[in-house]
Amino acid sequence: MTHDAVIIGAGHNGLVTACYLARAGLKVCVVEKNDWIGGAAVSRELYPGFTYSNCSYVASLFRPEIMRDLELPKHGLQILPYEGGAVFKEDGGYLGMFRDHDANRREFARHSKRDAEAYDRYSRDVLRFCRFIRPMLLRTPPDPSTFRPRDLSELMWLGRKMGEMSERQIAETVRFWTMSISDYLDEYFESPVIKGYLAVSAIIGTALGPMSPGSAYVLLHHYMGDVDGNVGAWGYARGGMGSITRALTQSLLAAGGEVRAGTGVEQILVSGGRATGVVLSNGDVIKGRRVISNMDVKRTFLKHVPEAELPGDFVKRVKAFKIRGSSGKLNIALDSAPVFPALPEGAPNIRGDLHFTDSVEKMERAYDDWKAGQFSRDPFQDCMIPTMIDPTMTPPGKHFMSCFVQYAPPKIEGRDWTDADRDAFGQTCLDQIARYSPGFKDRVLHVEVRTPRELEAEVGLTEGNIFQGELTFDQLLFNRPVPGYAQYRSPIRDLWMCGSSTHPGGGVMGAPGRNAAAEVLREMKHPSGMSEAYAVI
Amino acid sequence: MIATSKTPLDHFRTPLLQTPFHARTAPANRLNHWGPWAGYMTALCYGDSDMEYTAIRNGASVYDLCPMVKYAVRGREAAAYLNRLTIRNAAKLSVGGVHYTVWCDDAGKILDDGTLFRHAEDHYVICCQERHLGWLLDSAEGFEVTVEEITEDIAALSLQGPCSATVLGAAGFDVSALKPFRMARFPFEGGEITVSRTGFTGDLGYELWMAPDQALPFWDHLFAAGAPWNIRPIGTDALNLARIEAGFIITNMDFIPADQALREDRPRSPLEMGLDWMIDWEKGHFTGRRALLAEREKGSDWALIGLEVPGNISAEGSILYYGKKVEAGFITAAAWSPSVKKSIALAQVPARHRGGHDLWVEIYALRELQYVKLMLPVTVVERPFFNPARKRATPPGRV
Amino acid sequence: MPSFDAILIGGGVNGLACAARLAGKGRRVLLLEAKAQPGGGAGTVEFAPGFHVPALAQTTQGLDPRVMAGMGLERHGLAFHPALTTTALSATGDHLIVSGGRAGGPDAEAFAALHRKLADFARVLAPFRGIAPPRLTNKGNEWGKLARYGLGIRALGQAEFREFLRMILINVYDVVQDELTDDRLKGLIAFDTTLGSWLGPRSPNSLILYLNRLAVGADPLLPKGGMGALAAAMARAAQAAGVEIRSASPVARVLVEGDRATGVVTEAGEELRAGLVVSAINPRLTFQRLVGPRHLDAGFFTRTHHIRSRGAAAKLHLALKGVPEFRGADLRSRLVIAPSVEAVEACFNPGKYGEVPKAPVLEAILPSAHEPGLAPAGQHCLSAIVQFAPHSPKAGVEAARAEMLENTLAVLEAHAPGLRALITHAEMLMPQDIEARFGMVGGNWHHGELAVEQMLFNRPLREAAQYATPLPGLWLAGAGSHPGGGINGASGWNAAERILAEGRA
Incomplete structure (x- = not known):
């Protein structure tokens, strides 16, 4: 039996592609190496009775157009907005974040009256940049190096979008896209802790520091999502991030698609310059009219395709593709809710993201350690306790805490991570939390420590890079993943890409998967049935 | 040195602050009909909007103005600073005077409007709808002035209606000589009340400015004096009707502040809002002047x-x-x-x-x-x- | 009735070029220079009795050809030594010679290929240096030139055009890691890229600075007679074109009358009027000190503070009583100590926090090796640019200077054993000293960091990017404007062209 499409990897993007194709009537089979489904958007019971979002941990970027098209709510998906957050300061104080605009202003005013009032201006300015970029997420990037009609018309569309902006706004956009978040924040704010908090979104997942040019763009990447129209807001998937891929799987099955989990792909079959299917590690062959890889570009082409089938330039570029892991993760089962004495009794901030890095400088120093091939001695952590809001993940009164940590290099001073390295890394993170939450360690029932090594081994993300490739301009838009191959097609006919290595990049967004499906269907001259991209506000 | 506020840590328990008059406005609010205004609870209607409106046009009405954002501008170059900031001539505003004014961004688009009070040669207060501390401080560079946000330091009521002067007289504040857009000061219980003949109703009316700790005694005193004239507190609904009749515009209702607009075609200039009469083209440079000149040339x-x-x-x-x-x-x-x-x-x-x-x-x-x-x-x-x-x-x- | 058509403020290379161009077109130009001699960053100083070194800039990648020819500088005595070769020094004496896009060592071929590619990119970018930055509207652009230059990029061919788009905002670290293996070479390219900038090799957007350098010239040049001779030749040429140069005439402020710049007031109190005023000094100083907030919109004025201008280059001058020995390196070459790309990055790190690098990277020349007269007989002077010095030293300037000097001398000693014993006089100019001496805000040579977000239509600020400023009658012509600094003169020449096309001069 030959499938219309074999999709490698049941991560969220692979499933999104599969769903769209199955709903368009194609016979689709998704192949997954792990015996669980979801890639890095998973809920796993790694401690009895506790559900962990043990890779990705918050949702915002996942496009609502996709949720609607694929009827994910019908298949059980619920996104819960969360409240506020806090940065704990070394001096014992803290900066809280609140959903209420005026409460937030008063809180910021405790740290700077000026910054409190500047924050609105900053938010509006960033939102203006979001308005420009959002429509690009669900479009295939044009190739500026061709004269194909579609590329030209997409370039003209882009030109028109630019033309809708004033000279001022274009200049500001170019500035913002190329600046460091540190420099950008300096133009608005004076309080170190406020800047430290606002810089976070610019570094999460990247191998850049807050002082690296281009980091402001990364901030945008984290701001352009929304929870039900609330742009820039983040939420939890009820039941953990696996709820997203679970709903996708249900949607896929309902549309007649198939998922085969538990056996990975050994080789992508190429015959006569065309992809014709895959061979699994157990020797099974699954034939397909096309193969669509949700694996990152390095894994796809350097591990699963014979090099002889690929042009030399392409291989060279894939080899040089930057996919440096920069983060680690602690997943912690807690016997009871941690207490942060700095926060007043009943403060809602604990239901949001908790940080312990109170300045941009500390964040940048953490990055310097990474550059030197070490994990950060004083790392940045983005800690969340989703069970403060989501009642489904742990027994009552118990909690699951997710700690995203930067920076952790893919290799320690050039050599592989050892278990001892991993444990030292975990200890560093726990010590940091315990400094702000006395007795924290006594509440810990179980800790899963993940370094880039674990992320690569389990989920298959090369070097443990959560975005399947760095989000710098040389790897964005028509450059992602490789110039000339940014339209989800590869040098091999019928071999496609749909993972985060492709435009618009990583995060649990689903856009690459949707765009890839759109390209496949366009080539088949099949109507896509996809929603138009929604407007920002 | 970073200026910070002394807000208590648990401010989140009361996301909407109560104004200094709350102990009086709360029981008066028979409908318990409140809305948020700039982080404060504000009465939208106390009991009957029609009757509250009637008080504005027939007797004496009282509106709690506390949530208005206030900035004090002090210093030798306060007038020069405000002339650079706003489109009107603040130097021509005499001490004891008030004027309505507007300030713009570089593109000549309105950031906000407000009233400007001149308390002394070197002391003004701006009273407006939105918050602008960053812009006001940025604009202060190179001028010998200080700019301070003083919203919570001042409690204010607006007393409006044909009987408002009479009520004030009965309360012991003789405002018979006070002309429109002028201020007078009166002693009150060891402190001082500032009365300005200003308002947002297009009727006879006064705004009364005081320290927060004077708020309740003053309210009681005013309402006792005004009882014969059926003085009554009014909510935002009634005031809004009166202001439409007066043809006044409100920030974020009739125009959006230029710095808040996401769409570039939304901001409006003073020329577009019919405020060209207040621009002093001759006073020297002010922010937005060159853009406004260009707009005047080519048309709005x-x-x-x-x-x-x-x-x-x-x-x-x-x-x-x-x-x-x-x-x-x-x-x-x-x-x-x-x-x-x-x-x-x-x-x-x-x-x-x-x-x-x-x-x-x-x-x-x-x-x-x-x-x-x-x-x-x-x-x-x-x-x-x-x-x-x-x-x-x-x-x-x-x- | 103004007696001049234009008053130029600042007699640096750009001010002289601009003034000469305007005068050459028949305009009556007065140039006011604050110091005793024009030249700005190009000058020669006797920092110790008998020892002459470049006061700031120690080489040039080359003057803009329009400036060279248009001012007739050769006629006025300007000549250069043969282009310098570069020696990437090794502490073990295993040096690498780089010159004319060729390098020895294991990467000879890879480097030649990389250089060809980057030189191609630089070639198609170079023409943009010679025009005013494009406006982002449909008016006010030199459309013909823009289209031609744009097509020039496309004419690289599809493969190279794709590479161009991929690499235009890439960092130099990734490029050298992808293409080269030799640490000496990688260190050298990383050093040359980040020279004079506030970026590390790993900072995205850094490669474009290397392209900009190549767009001017592949190898550094040394003027005969020293940098001072270059400045003197330019001044002579400007005067010959009719420019009146008044030295030691610092300007206190720009005169504004009727919402227009109508002249200047000197610090001596003299009022001078002209049809227009052109500032070739730092744009921040121009707007903040010479014009002031009262004549500018608040948003614009605030953003003059956002012109980032962190200087990270320090300048070292040494008087040596004998011949230094860099383990066999040619003393007439440019000596670069940047052992690896990581070493350059490691130097950048502490500067971010106001700290001094442990082992600075540097570029040294021995002017006396080219012209013995610059030092007493048998003795030498060494001039070096050392990176990265803290732009805002936490420990204070004095402590930072001492530490910077000590760390630099230790590095030099490691590469030239015995050098410390030869030193009779040492001077370390920190960015703060460079700011004080040359009016470069933050000590940044470019009068505003040369970084992508401050290039083209954002240089120095979008409202002043085409040399005209929001204040009618006031123009910019310094390195703070497109295309930026270096001893080159393009900013000044471009400004003059724009003024001639549009201004009321």
């Missing part, structure tokens, strides 16, 4: 106009059409006016439609749960719609 894109609408249905939220077909602007505020007995509206229209020729409004009128579409011809009229002589009379008529 938009115009704010006052409209009369046939019938008795409010045109709130409606779209305007030229020749019933081509969209030509929109209504920003509208109401049936009890005082002029007409349906009136403020509207923004493309400048070429400022004359109102063949201009129509499409109203969705709710009639017993069912919307009915009306297409009505509108007429451009002068603002204010309601302009009683008593608002200017000095001394004010005794009632």
